[in-house]
Amino acid sequence: MILHSIGTIAPGQDGAIWGGFLFRFHSRGNCTVYTLADVTTPYATFRLPEGLIPHSNAVVFGSEYAQPGDEFPLLYSNIYNNYSQADDRLEGVCLVYRLVRENTTFSATLAQRITVGFADKKGLWRSESQEDRRPYGNFVIDRENGKYYAFTMMDQASSTRVFAFDLPRLTDGERVVLQETHILDRFDVPYSHFIQGACFHDGCIYSVEGFKGGKGAENPPALRIIDTVTREQKACLYFETCGVDTEPELIDVYDGTIYFSDAPGRLYRLEL
Numbered sequence: 001m002i003l004h005s006i007g008t009i010a011p012g013q014d015g016a017i018w019g020g021f022l023f024r025f026h027s028r029g030n031c032t033v034y035t036l037a038d039v040t041t042p043y044a045t046f047r048l049p050e051g052l053i054p055h056s057n058a059v060v061f062g063s064e065y066a067q068p069g070d071e072f073p074l075l076y077s078n079i080y081n082n083y084s085q086a087d088d089r090l091e092g093v094c095l096v097y098r099l100v101r102e103n104t105t106f107s108a109t110l111a112q113r114i115t116v117g118f119a120d121k122k123g124l125w126r127s128e129s130q131e132d133r134r135p136y137g138n139f140v141i142d143r144e145n146g147k148y149y150a151f152t153m154m155d156q157a158s159s160t161r162v163f164a165f166d167l168p169r170l171t172d173g174e175r176v177v178l179q180e181t182h183i184l185d186r187f188d189v190p191y192s193h194f195i196q197g198a199c200f201h202d203g204c205i206y207s208v209e210g211f212k213g214g215k216g217a218e219n220p221p222a223l224r225i226i227d228t229v230t231r232e233q234k235a236c237l238y239f240e241t242c243g244v245d246t247e248p249e250l251i252d253v254y255d256g257t258i259y260f261s262d263a264p265g266r267l268y269r270l271e272l
Contacts, residue, residue: 001223001237001239001241001242001270001271001272002242002270002271003239003242003243003244003260003268003269003270003271004268004269004270004271005266005267005268006039006267006268006269007039007040007267008040008265008266008267009022009024009032009034009039009261009265009267010024010026010032010042010265011026011263011264011265012024012025012026012027012030012032012056012249012250012263012265013025013026013027013055013056013057013059013196013197013249013250014056014057014058014059014077014196014197014198014249014250014251015031015056015059015197015249015250015252015261016059016060016061016075016199016252017036017061017252017254017259018061018072018073018254019071019072020035020036020037021033021034021035021036021043022034022035022036022039022252022259023059023075024250024261024265025054025056025059025077026056027055027056027057027082028053029047029048029053029054030045030046030047030048031045031046031047031048031106032044032045033045033046033106036254039267043104044101044104044105044106046105046106046107046108047108048077048097048108049108049109049110051110052079052090052093052095052110052113053082054077054078054079054080054082054094054095055078055079055080055081055082056077056078056080057078057080057081057136057138057195057196057197058076058077058078058080058138058139058140058195058197058198059075059076059077059078059197060075060076060139060140060141060198060199060200060252061073061074061075061076061141061143062074062075062076062096062141062143062167063141063143063144063146063167064167064169064170066098066111066170067098070098070099070100071099071100071101072098072099072100072101073143074096074097074098074111074112074170075096075097075098075099075108076094076095076096076097076114076139076141077094077095077097078093078094078095078136078137078138078139079091079093079094079095079136080136080137080138081134081136084136089136091116091119091120091135091136091137092115092116092117092118092119092125092136092137092150092152093113093114093115093116094113094114094115094139095110095112095113095114096110096111096112096113096114097109097110097111098111111170111174112168112170112172112173112174112175112176113174113175113176114139114148114168114176114178115175115176115177115178116137116150116163116178117177117178117179117180118179118180119135119137121180124180125137125152125161126154127154127155127156127157128156129156130155130156131155132152132153132154132155132156133153133155133194134152134153134194134195135152135153136152137150137151137152138150138151138152138195138198138207139151139198140198140199140200140205140207141167141200142167142200142203142228143200146166146167147164147165147166147167147184147228148164148165148166148167148168148178149162149163149164149165149200149205149228150162150163150165150178151163151192151195151198151205151207151226152195153191153192153194153195154188154191155191157188158190158191159188159189159190159191160188160189160190160191160192160195160224160226161186161187161188162185162186162187162188162189162205162226162228162231163183163185163186164183164184164185164186164228165178165182165183165184166182166184185228185231187231189224189226189231189232189233190224190233190236192207192209192224193209193210193211193218193219193220193222194209194210194211194219195207195208195209196208196209196210196247196248196249197248197249197250197251197252198251199251199252199253201253201258203227203228203229204225204226204227204228204234205224205225205226205228206223206224206225206251206253206258207223207224207225207226207251208221208222208223208224208248208249208251208260209221209222209223209224209248210222210239210247210248211247212247217245220238220239220240220245221238221239221240221244221245221246221247221248221262222236222237222238222239222248223235223236223237223239223248223251223260223270224236224237225237235272237272239262244262244266244268246262246263246264246266247262247263248260248261248262248263249261249262249263250267251270257269258270258271258272
């Protein structure tokens with residue numbers, strides 16, 4: 001793995017790329033937009049609508065457009081741990097947005113809410129007999145095959161569990177609950193140490209992980225590549241070998257190029 005530095009963007013969580021625009025989200029609903037032609041200067045900023053605010057631990061573009069002629073397909077961003085202290089922690093919830101651009105002004109409206117309906121079930125989404133550190137779940141989308149993948153850390157088994165579903169459509173309603181009967185596939189791969197950003201590319205989930213960073217960290221920054229066809233982990237690559245020991249956040253693949261950013265905002269082109 002080789003990292004090529006290409007600039008510095010806003011700090012934050014995950015993000016996604018579409019149409020030459022890079023979207024970098026903050027955990028409280030703010031987004032800074034860049035063009036890939038100039039990643040050093042913000043092109044625009046906007047904020048997700050009031051109400052539920054996603055942590056944006058994982059952010060991806062889907063395949064469906066809210067309206068004919070829209071510039072961007074639907075954008076998916078997960079709640080993750082933003083409501084970890086609330087009575088309803090909203091585990092397994094992903095919010096879906098319609099993005100609209102008018103010149104340099106972006107706006108977002110909530111289009112759908114997708115919930116894993118068994119996120120409280122022990123032995124399936126949760127460990128059988130102990131509390132998991134992060135039972136909130138990440139999500140990616142296989143645009144080509146219309147699949148929605150949810151995956152979560154299973155502490156007791158020291159594994160990461162992956163679930164496959166058909167990607168919900170807007171015609172399925174404003175609120176979609178995915179139940180056990182909707183599971184198309186389920187498999188376990190090696191444990192992810194604090195899942196961060198994620199994307200889907202060429203049949204694989206690209207998932208970055210790590211917590212707080214620093215040399216010799218207990219949960220070092222890494223990239224796991226999970227093959228959804230063979231249902232196995234293809235690789236686990238550590239960013240420290242490239243001189244990066246900060247918490248990883250953003251990853252996406254655009255026009256065959258892998259883009260990666262850490263929490264402070266250093267942006268790289270990643271070569272495998």
